[in-house]
Amino acid sequence: MEEYQITPAALDAYEQAVGRKVAWVYFSNDWFASRAFPLATAQWIRSRNAVPFIRLMLRSSSETYVAEPLYSLEAILRGDFDSDLKAWGQAAKAFGTPVLVEWGTEVNGQWFSWNGRWNGGPTLGPQRFRDTYRHIVQTIKSVGADNLTWVWHVDAYDDPEAEWNRLENYYPGHDVVDWIGVSVYGAQEPAENNTQTFADGMNSVMPRLARLAPDKPVVVAEFAVTAGNPRVNAVQWAEAALSGILSNQWPQLRGFAWWNEAFDTTEMRVQVIPGLKEVFRQKLASPQVLDRPL
Template sequence: MPLPCPRCCLPRSAMKPAKNGRPDLPVVAMHRRGFIAGAGAAGALTLTASPLAAASAHAQAVAALTPARGRLLHGTFPGGFTGEEDDITVAQVKAYEAAVGKHVAWVMFSHNWFQGRRFPSQTARWILAHGSTPYVRLMLRSDSAEMRREPKYTLKRIAAGKFDADLARWGRDVAALGAPVIAEYGTEMNGEWFRWNGRWNGRAAGAKLFRAAYRRIIEVTRAAGAQNIVWVFHVNHADWPNVRWNRFENYYPGDDVIDWCGVSVYSMLGPDEDEPSDFVASLDQAYRRLRRLAPSKPVIVSEFGTDIRNPREPAAPWADRALG
């Protein structure tokens, strides 16, 4: 996994001017371990079974976590100890905050289903108790190996409802928190390293299956009461492989189920790589595409960074250029 930028990212304006001269939707910037993000503190919600009230509760959750224009907040992705990104601790978060002198608004972590299908309520609750918002990467996979086909939690089986009971329980557990939560399924789905990418699921047919699977996840969890989830469509800034069937637009499940769009922008992914990526140019290309795809949705930078071990691209100057 790529190591994060070693520098703290301070709040700054991330507004992009629209063609009509008025401010466009805010770009909310985040990066692995240290990310800045426009969001409000987690607030209590009252969830009810009425469709109208449920829609209102969901709108409240989105509003609570959407930044005021021109404002960004600081968060973190601690990473944990094992590399699975699901064993984070409050001590790691506090150590990060002490180092950078900032309280974090969001704390990101993975929920790997090979570790269990129940929502990690204990992790979410200590994040909330810390005064931050949980950001959960829902990873339906049998193990953490990359570049291979998923044998169990396939897109086809998810879309067919084979895991509805588990997802409904997952949704009820999230609803029981009584506070807004950020969640995503299918992280960087246009990157072939993850099993939900089209390469492992029939290429163009796989993108269609992904849409159906993600919609199923959101619909089942919402029906179970989890109106407090802000759902993110999280793409890699570049399609890999760069072929028509793998364009991230093909994977988008729809405005009615997605609240925000997110982007990963990494440069060097290892100490020996020699092809750096410019953060601003990479983000701008993805941003333009996302704005055409979902013009009503805010765009966040869900992850960014460069490998601190790579001597060809010192991480601190790269981060300064990215945030300057």
């Protein structure tokens, strides 16, 4: 199943497992499937009293670690897709209620085609990303889509770990960013040699974000760990992560979303991993957790 194929049944399974309603539902709008605003999905999310959180994914496929042949940053900056972006913005405006939206997910990770590696390298890549982010936001805003909250989304770790690829180099400017999103994963595959905790990632990235944009709210747009990795206990990893989130040790943090998915040998679903739903039910019962964005 592709990332845009989210279903009400999947949301039901998560909410029943954790015993709480969600504030937003996060999903991809993959342009290899459709360039249109995902109205039907946004409507059923709204009907559940949640906010659509759309990953605007201008890409030709879900393949990673490859250059983008069609929706390259140069092509976007040239205006090749301005009509599509304006139509998307008009449909988002007509939707009428709040929408969270991001473009350039995890830009400091070379797995996605908008990373600098694929767009001119160390010299040109980060600048092209910044210019493209601004172009997309300004083009969509130009049609009056003022019900959108724009999220700039990075990974907790720069990959490659090089000076030119530091997340700070991709920041497009305070005027086009409303929220900052961050991904903080543990091991994502059973055979992966990764023992990083959630706190490891947060303690690495949050001071950098505070220096970069101290007035912007931060949300953990994605966090999770797989079951079945002998080096990491998924239940303990998640319990420590949720405890850290609720402890207010990162004051800029305002929201979080577990990546509740399974693929290949990876299993991250709360409702499937033994013992995990009990941890979520306990932690999410806290009065600090709200089921609506402020």
